[in-house]
Amino acid sequence: MSSSIDEAGLPATTARQTAARRRKVPPEVRHEDKRLAILRIAAQLFAQHGYEATSLDMIGEQLGMHKATLYHYIKNKEEVLYFCLVKSFENIDEVVERMQDRSVPTLERLRYFARSLAHAQNSDFGRCLVMVGLRPLTNEASVDIRRFQRKLDKTVRDLVTEGIASGELKPVAPPLFSAMLFGMFNWVPQWFDANGKFSIDDVVDTFMNTVINGAAATPRR
Amino acid sequence: MSSSIDEAGLPATTARQTAARRRKVPPEVRHEDKRLAILRIAAQLFAQHGYEATSLDMIGEQLGMHKATLYHYIKNKEEVLYFCLVKSFENIDEVVERMQDRSVPTLERLRYFARSLAHAQNSDFGRCLVMVGLRPLTNEASVDIRRFQRKLDKTVRDLVTEGIASGELKPVAPPLFSAMLFGMFNWVPQWFDANGKFSIDDVVDTFMNTVINGAAATPRR
DNA sequence: CCTACCGATCGGTAGG
DNA sequence: CCTACCGATCGGTAGG
Numbered sequence: 001m002s003s004s005i006d007e008a009g010l011p012a013t014t015a016r017q018t019a020a021r022r023r024k025v026p027p028e029v030r031h032e033d034k035r036l037a038i039l040r041i042a043a044q045l046f047a048q049h050g051y052e053a054t055s056l057d058m059i060g061e062q063l064g065m066h067k068a069t070l071y072h073y074i075k076n077k078e079e080v081l082y083f084c085l086v087k088s089f090e091n092i093d094e095v096v097e098r099m100q101d102r103s104v105p106t107l108e109r110l111r112y113f114a115r116s117l118a119h120a121q122n123s124d125f126g127r128c129l130v131m132v133g134l135r136p137l138t139n140e141a142s143v144d145i146r147r148f149q150r151k152l153d154k155t156v157r158d159l160v161t162e163g164i165a166s167g168e169l170k171p172v173a174p175p176l177f178s179a180m181l182f183g184m185f186n187w188v189p190q191w192f193d194a195n196g197k198f199s200i201d202d203v204v205d206t207f208m209n210t211v212i213n214g215a216a217a218t219p220r221r
Numbered sequence: 222m223s224s225s226i227d228e229a230g231l232p233a234t235t236a237r238q239t240a241a242r243r244r245k246v247p248p249e250v251r252h253e254d255k256r257l258a259i260l261r262i263a264a265q266l267f268a269q270h271g272y273e274a275t276s277l278d279m280i281g282e283q284l285g286m287h288k289a290t291l292y293h294y295i296k297n298k299e300e301v302l303y304f305c306l307v308k309s310f311e312n313i314d315e316v317v318e319r320m321q322d323r324s325v326p327t328l329e330r331l332r333y334f335a336r337s338l339a340h341a342q343n344s345d346f347g348r349c350l351v352m353v354g355l356r357p358l359t360n361e362a363s364v365d366i367r368r369f370q371r372k373l374d375k376t377v378r379d380l381v382t383e384g385i386a387s388g389e390l391k392p393v394a395p396p397l398f399s400a401m402l403f404g405m406f407n408w409v410p411q412w413f414d415a416n417g418k419f420s421i422d423d424v425v426d427t428f429m430n431t432v433i434n435g436a437a438a439t440p441r442r
Numbered sequence: 443c444c445t446a447c448c449g450a451t452c453g454g455t456a457g458g
Numbered sequence: 459c460c461t462a463c464c465g466a467t468c469g470g471t472a473g474g
Contacts, residue, residue: 049356050271050272050273050356050357051271051273052271052273052274053273053357107436107437133411135270135271135274136271136274163436167438168437168438168439169436169437169438170434170435170436170437170438172427172430172431172436173419173423173427175419176419176423176424176427176428177427177431177436179405179408179409179412179424180405180427180428180431182408183404183405183406183407183408183409183411184400184401184404184405184408185404186404186408186411187400187403187404187405187407187408188400188404190354190404190407191400198394198396198397202394202397203397203400206393206394206397206398206401207397207401209393210393210398210401210432210435211431211432211435211436212435212436212437213391213435213437214391214431214432214433214434214435215328215384215390215391215393215398215432215433216328216389216390216391216433216434217388217389217390217391218389
């Protein structure tokens, strides 16, 4: 049984709409849509089975096309992972910029960052990032991805440094605080059950309440 | 260049000691030692390259033996991972028992748990557990490992429940607190640099100070 | 402990 | 003449 491309993330379409689309939508756009559908399915399979254990045949099967056909849209398997990871950072600039608005209290910005991070890492591409990572990539490809990661890390470290300077945060090593934050949120896809009793926002609120206010009932020095 | 078995985790031995050992140590023990060396090297390579990207040839090469020879000590590749994961939990009972000593304050037990967890996950077998996980295992093999994981998770959840009841901890959903704690420590092998400026104990102290007392300079409701 | 292989499947590409 | 796609097979390597 094979899923249609539409099920892969594009809006659902009827046969009539598909026909209309075929008449009206330029070929480049159809090509780009199909490419995106491939990336989304690949991201799901990579996150589920790992990079090496996912064959191009499996990706093709999910899309109802043969493996050879994939090569009209992609260069090779590694490039597929590369673009999945790039896409996992697609909203990064917006978030990073909001973190620099000093009119908002540091802790409020930190909560916003956590919420953005948690939702990003629990999307198809974000799950691919945290479950697979960049280990399968060659060095040349992984430097690009590492640049995104360093940018996010620096954003948190700067926020912490700023919060300590302003007296909003207790003194703490910014690299360790940042690593702690990414660790707890990057691990969420390993255990989170979308059908369970907690939502992603529940997770964000619980984690951030604890990190900001502490788990101890009586605050200690 | 191939590492000797001794470099793989056994005590260093001179050629003379090896000869003496060959005379005195029973064959079963030598066999078991070699098997452990295989597991340790495998755990390192699995953590570094992933399970599928690590071939049995690579493991053999590091040990100075051919792939076929490995099969005198192991059944198959999956069994190697299985025992690496089992070994990653070898000190679990001792830690779990100490967590049940109610004469020690909850927060103190929690700090001890975190320290044990952090050190365990940054050993060869622990890194294999958190970097590879149990995804490559068949269902039959992975249930055993999941039992260990649930036992650790339950230990934390029980500790949290107990701390809330005794008034030592603020109310918090125990499963989420547990997931947060494992997430931040399980992620450490992804970024930790043994030659960097922080030690594992620095990481534990910073993480636990923040989780227990909060990052905010002024405690908030 | 090694040489010599196997059935299968991998990523990637040929001609049409 | 182009796009999109097929059946078949390439060279290499996996676990065993």
